[in-house]
Amino acid sequence: xxxxxxxxxxxxxxxxxxxxxxxxxxxxxxxxxxxxxxxxxxxxxxxxxxxxxxxxxxxxxxxxxxxxxxxxxxxxxxxxxxxxxxxxxxxxxxxxxxxxxxxxxxxxxxxxxxxxxxxxxxxxxxxxxxxxxxxxxxxxxxxxxxxxxxxxxxxxxxxxxxxxxxxxxxxxxxxxxxxxxxxxxxxxxxxxxxxxxxxxxxxxxxxxxxxxxxxxxxxxxxxxxxxxxxxxxxxxxxxxxxxxxxxxxxxxxxxxxxxxxxxxxxxxxxxxxxxxxxxxxxxxxxxxxxxxxxxxxxxxxxxxxxxxxxxxxxxxxxxxxxxxxxxxxxxxxxxxx
Amino acid sequence: xxxxxxxxxxxxxxxxxxxxxxxxxxxxxxxxxxxxxxxxxxxxxxxxxxxxxxxxxxxxxxxxxxxxxxxxxxxxxxxxxxxxxxxxxxxxxxxxxxxxxxxxxxxxxxxxxxxxxxxxxxxxxxxxxxxxxxxxxxxxxxxxxxxxxxxxxxxxxxxxxxxxxxxxxxxxxxxxxxxxxxxxxxxxxxxxxxxxxxxxxxxxxxxxxxxxxxxxxxxxxxxxxxxxxxxxxxxxxxxxxxxxxxxxxxxxxxxxxxxxxxxxxxxxxxxxxxxxxxxxxxxxxxxxxxxxxxxxxxxxxxxxxxxxxxxxxxxxxxxxxxxxxxxxxxxxxxxxx
Numbered sequence: 224x225x226x227x228x229x230x231x232x233x234x235x236x237x238x239x240x241x242x243x244x245x246x247x248x249x250x251x252x253x254x255x256x257x258x259x260x261x262x263x264x265x266x267x268x269x270x271x272x273x274x275x276x277x278x279x280x281x282x283x284x285x286x287x288x289x290x291x292x293x294x295x296x297x298x299x300x301x302x303x304x305x306x307x308x309x310x311x312x313x314x315x316x317x318x319x320x321x322x323x324x325x326x327x328x329x330x331x332x333x334x335x336x337x338x339x340x341x342x343x344x345x346x347x348x349x350x351x352x353x354x355x356x357x358x359x360x361x362x363x364x365x366x367x368x369x370x371x372x373x374x375x376x377x378x379x380x381x382x383x384x385x386x387x388x389x390x391x392x393x394x395x396x397x398x399x400x401x402x403x404x405x406x407x408x409x410x411x412x413x414x415x416x417x418x419x420x421x422x423x424x425x426x427x428x429x430x431x432x433x434x435x436x437x438x439x440x441x442x443x444x445x446x447x448x449x450x451x452x453x454x455x456x457x458x459x460x461x462x463x464x465x466x467x468x469x470x471x472x473x474x475x476x477x478x479x480x481x482x483x484x485x486x487x488x489x490x491x492x493x494x495x496x497x498x499x500x501x502x503x504x505x506x507x508x509x510x511x512x513x514x515x516x517x518x519x520x521x522x523x524x525x526x527x528x529x530x531x532x533x534x535x536x537x538x539x540x541x542x543x544x545x546x547x548x549x550x551x552x553x554x555x556x557x558x559x560x
Numbered sequence: 561x562x563x564x565x566x567x568x569x570x571x572x573x574x575x576x577x578x579x580x581x582x583x584x585x586x587x588x589x590x591x592x593x594x595x596x597x598x599x600x601x602x603x604x605x606x607x608x609x610x611x612x613x614x615x616x617x618x619x620x621x622x623x624x625x626x627x628x629x630x631x632x633x634x635x636x637x638x639x640x641x642x643x644x645x646x647x648x649x650x651x652x653x654x655x656x657x658x659x660x661x662x663x664x665x666x667x668x669x670x671x672x673x674x675x676x677x678x679x680x681x682x683x684x685x686x687x688x689x690x691x692x693x694x695x696x697x698x699x700x701x702x703x704x705x706x707x708x709x710x711x712x713x714x715x716x717x718x719x720x721x722x723x724x725x726x727x728x729x730x731x732x733x734x735x736x737x738x739x740x741x742x743x744x745x746x747x748x749x750x751x752x753x754x755x756x757x758x759x760x761x762x763x764x765x766x767x768x769x770x771x772x773x774x775x776x777x778x779x780x781x782x783x784x785x786x787x788x789x790x791x792x793x794x795x796x797x798x799x800x801x802x803x804x805x806x807x808x809x810x811x812x813x814x815x816x817x818x819x820x821x822x823x824x825x826x827x828x829x830x831x832x833x834x835x836x837x838x839x840x841x842x843x844x845x846x847x848x849x850x851x852x853x854x855x856x857x858x859x860x861x862x863x864x865x866x867x868x869x870x871x872x873x874x875x876x877x878x879x880x881x882x883x884x885x886x887x888x889x890x891x892x893x894x895x896x897x
Contacts, residue, residue, distance in 0.1 A: 231640060232664050234690050275882050303568060304750055311876065312649040312708075314669045315884075318753055318874035322887045327569050327750035329677060330874070330889070332651045332669040340666060344681070351688025353571050371649075371878075413641055413664035416655055537655035537667070539648065541708075545612050547652075550659045552667070 230445030232412050232438070239407035240349040240357075240398040242558070244297075245514035246290035248283050250365065250391030252499075253511065256492045261515035262392075263290055269366055269391060277315060280364040283393035283507070284309075284320030287514075288360060291395040295356075299324040302397070303354035306341040308332050309362050309506055310389075312371060316362050326358065334535030335431075335460050336414065337361040338394065338510040339554035342531070345398045346408040346556065355400050362393035363505030372424075372540055385426040387462045387504035390491060394510030396518070406521040409528075410446055410557035414438040416537060418550035424536075424543045428465025428488075428501055431534035434551030435461060436472040439532055442555045450480050454526035457517065458553075459509030459533025460488035462502035487512035487533070509533035521560040528559045567782030569749045569775070576744035576896070577686040577694075577735040581634075582851035583627035585620050587702065587728030589836075590848065593829045598852035599729075600627055606703055606728060614652060617701040620730035620844075621646075621657030624851075625697060628732040632693075636661040639734070640691035643678040645669050646699050646843055647726075649708060653699050663695065671872030672768075672797050673751065674698040675731065675847040676891035679868070682735045683745040683893065692737050699730035700842030709761075709877055722763040724799045724841035727828060731847030733855075743858040746865075747783055747894035751775040753874065755887035761873075761880045765802025765825075765838055768871035771888030772798060773809040776869055779892045787817050791863035794854065795890075796846030796870025797825035799839035824849035824870070846870035858897040865896045 227235040246263050254265030264286065266272075271279040284307070292299065305324070308331035309316035321328060333340035341359035348354040366376050368389035374380040398408065417437050421430040435458050443449060450456050450473075461469060466486045473480050487509045488502035513531055520526045532555035538547070564572040583600050591602030601623065603609075608616040621644070629636065642661070645668035646653035658665060670677035678696035685691040703713050705726035711717040735745065754774050758767040772795050780786060787793050787810070795803060803823045810817050824846045825839035850868055857863045869892035875884070 228640075228690065231637075277878055277882060300568075303565075308669055310650075312878060313647075313671065313874065313876035315874070315876045315879045318887050318889075319879065319884060322753040322755050322874075325752050328753050328889060329681065329750060330669040330671075332645055332667040334650065334667075344666065347685065347688060347690055351684060351690065353565065353684055353688065413666060415662050416659040416665050418659050537650065537652070537659075539650035539652045541614055541649060542652045542656065545614060547656065550655050552655075552665060 232441045233445035234411045236346055236350040236409055238350055238400060239409045240346045240400055241403045241405040241407050242396050242518060243399045243403050243405050244291045244295035244397040245518050246287045247394040247511040247514040248286050249511055253390060253392050256497060258491055258516050261519055276364055276366040280316040280362050280367050281320035284316055284360060284362045287393040287395040288358060291397050295397045299326050302326045302356050302358050304329055304348055305358040306331055306344045307360045308337045310334060310368055334537055335504060335506050336533045336535030336552050336554045337506045338513055339533040339556060342408060342556045343411040343554050346411055349398055349400045357398050358395055360395035361506040361510045363389050363507035365389045365391045368505060382500055383425040384500055385464055386500045387427060387488060387502050388499040389505035390503045390508035392507030392511035394514030396514055406518055406558050406560055408556050409559045412438055412442040412555040414553040416550045416552050418548055420548045422548045424538060424549060427536045428462040429468060430536050430549035431461055431551035432465040432468035434553040435469045435532060435534045438553035438555050453528055453530050454483060455529045456484045457529060457531050458486045460504035461486050461534060462488045464501055521558060524560055526560060530555055530557050569778045570782035571748045573683055573687040573746055575687055575737060576746040577683045577737055578740045578742040578744050579733050579855060580736045580740050580742050581628045581632035581734040582855050583624045584731040584848040584851040585623050586848055590727060590729050593834060595828055595853050598856055613701055613703040617653040617699050617704050618657035621653055621697060621699045624730040624732040625695060628734050632734045636663050639663045639693050639695050641666055641685055642695040643668055643681045644697045645674045647671060647705055671874055672841060672843050673870045673872030673889050673891045674843045675850055676870040676893060679733060679745060679893045680748040680891050683748055686735055686737050694735050695732055697732035698843040698847045700726050700844035702726045702728045705842055719837055720762040721837055722801055723837045724764060724825060724839050725836040726842035727840045727845035729844030729848035731851030733851055743855055743895050743897055745893050746896045749775055749779040749892040751890040753887045753889050755885055757885045759885045761875060761886060764873045765799040766805060767873050767886035768798055768888035769802040769805035771890040772806045772869060772871045775890035775892050790865055790867050791820060792866045793821045794866060794868050795823045797841035798823050798871060799825045801838055858895060861897055863897060868893050868895060
C-alpha cells in the first residue's frame with residue numbers, strides 16, 4: 224500500500240515504522256534537571272574525557288548510537304542508513320562521531336529541528352521500502368555552540384533575558400519496519416523556511432515561533448485533527464518567549480493549545496532552580512528529551528499520541544554580522560503509542 | 561511496485577523519476593572555462609550585484625531554482641520538496657537563497673557530495689510516492705569558501721599544488737514522476753563516511769578518494785555492472801590527484817576505469833590555460849557540471865547512461881586545527897537517457 228500524501232507537506236505513513244530503541248546522554252546541567260531520571264547517562268565533565276569540546280560532542284553521538292544499537296540488539300551492519308546532523312560548522316559533531324560505524328549516511332542540516340528532520344526522513348525511507356532499519360540522531364554542546372555562535376565560554380559574557388541555554392546532550396532513535404510493540408511514527412510534516420524579520424540572534428524563540436506555527440497549522444489542517452486530539456503537542460526549543468508566541472498565534476485563530484502544548488526547552492531544566500533564562504535549546508535539547516522522557520511516556524501508555532515538532536534557526540554568525548534576519552524551520556512527526 | 565533494494569547501499573528505483581528541467585549559474589572563471597557553452601548564465605562580478613559574497617551565493621541558488629522552475633513551467637507551489645545544502649557554516653547559502661520560495665525544505669549537509677545526496681533523496685521521495693515533484697540543488701562560491709575554510713581572498717595567500725579551486729557556481733535539478741522524455745535517475749547508492757587518515761586539508765582529493773572508491777565499488781557490486789557499462793563514470797571534485805588515486809585503487813582490483821572515468825573538477829576549467837592547480841571543487845562544481853553539460857549529453861543521446869558520484873570532505877577548520885583527519889563521503893546516482 225502506498226503512503227498517502229495528505230497535502231503538500233504531510234505524509235500519512237502506510238506502514239508506520241516503529242521506534243524500537245532509543246538512547247540519550249547529557250551533561251552536568253541536564254543531569255541536574257527535572258528529566259534526570261530519563262537520561263541514560265550524564266557526565267559532570269563537559270569534556271566527557273576528550274581533549275576538546277568538539278570531540279566531546281562527537282563522543283556523545285557515538286555513545287548514544289552505540290547504546291541505542293545495544294538496546295535494539297543490533298550491530299551497525301544491520302542499520303541501513305543513519306540520518307544525522309548537528310549545529311557545528313560543517314556538522315563535525317556528526318561526521319566524527321559516526322565515522323567508525325560504517326553505516327550509509329545521509330547528512331542533514333536542520334539546526335535545532337534536526338531530530339524532527341532525521342525522524343521524518345528515516346520514517347519515509349522505511350515506509351518507502353528503501354530500508355528496514357534506520358537511525359535518526361543529533362547532538363549539541365553548550366561550549367561548542369557558545370564558542371561558535373557567540374563568545375568563548377571563559378570570556379564570561381552576560382546573556383540577555385531572551386537567551387536560551389544550548390543543551391549538552393545527544394539522542395538517537397532506531398526505527399524499524401518490524402512489527403514490534405513500540406511507538407510508531409505515523410505522520411510526517413515537512414516544514415518551510417519562514418522568516419518574519421527578527422534580527423536579534425539572542426531571541427531565537429521569537430525567530431522560530433512563526434515556523435512552528437506554520438508547520439503545526441499545516442499538520443492540523445492536512446491531518447484533519449486538532450490540538451485536543453493529542454496527549455501532547457511538543458515543540459523543540461522555543462523557550463518561554465517563543466512558546467508563548469506560538470500559543471498566541473493559535474489563539475488569534477480561535478484555537479486554544481491548552482496545557483498539553485509543551486516545549487522540550489522548558490521541560491529540560493528547572494525553571495526556577497536552574498538559571499537558564501528563556502529555557503533550553505540546541506539540537507540535543509529536543510533529541511535528548513524525545514529519546515528519553517517522551518518515548519518513555521509513550522512506551523508506558525501514559526500518552527497515546529503526540530506531535531513532536533522541533534524548530535531550527537537557520538542563521539550563522541556571518542549572516543547576523545551582515546544584518547540578516549533569522550529564518551526558521553520546523554519539522555513535525557506524529558508518534559503513536 | 562516496490563523499489564528494489566539491491567544491497568545495503570543501493571536502491572533500484574521502480575518508477576525512476578525524470579529530471580524534467582535543470583539550470584546552472586557560474587562566476588567569471590567558470591564562464592571562461594571549457595564548459596562555458598553549458599552555463600545558463602555567468603557573471604564577471606563575484607558579488608553578482610549583492611553586498612557580500614555570502615549574499616551572492618544565496619543569489620545564485622535563487623537564480624538557479626527560479627530558472628529551473630521557469631523551464632519546467634512550474635510555480636514554487638507545484639514543487640513538493642526541495643532538498644538542498646551548501647558548504648557555508650550553517651548552510652546559509654541555501655537558507656537565505658530559498659527562503660522566499662515557500663517550498664517544504666529538507667536541509668542537507670554533504671559538503672561537495674550535496675548534488676549527489678540531494679538527487680538521491682529527491683528521487684527516493686518521488687519513487688516512494690511521497691512527492692510528485694522535487695528540486696535538488698546546491699552551490700559554492702570561491703570567496704565565501706576561501707574566507708571560511710582558509711584565508712580571506714584579499715590576503716593573497718599562496719596555494720599548494722594539491723589545492724583545488726572552489727567553483728563559484730550553483731545548479732538545480734527538478735525531478736518529477738511524470739512520464740516526460742527526459743533523463744531519469746534509475747539507481748541510488750548511499751555512501752558511508754570513510755576516513756583513511758589524511759590530515760592535509762589542502763589535499764582534499766586524496767582525502768575523498770577512498771570514499772569515492774568505496775561508494776563506486778558498492779554501486780558496481782550491488783547493481784552487478786562494471787565501469788564499461790557506462791558512457792561516463794563521473795566523480796564530483798576529486799581533482800587531478802584524487803581522481804588518479806581512485807583509478808589506481810580500481811586498477812589494484814584488476815578493474816580499468818578507462819577513458820570514460822572523468823571528474824567534474826577536471827572538466828570545469830582549462831587544465832593548461834586556467835591555473836586552478838589540482839582542479840575545481842566545491843558543491844557548485846559538480847552541481848553546475850551536472851545541471852549543464854552532463855544532462856545535455858544525456859538529453860541529446862550522446863550518452864545513454866552515466867554514474868554521477870560527487871564526493872564531500874566532512875572537515876571543518878576547527879577539526880583540522882584540532883589535529884583531526886579528513887573524513888570523506890560519496891553519494892552516487894545512475895542517470896539513464
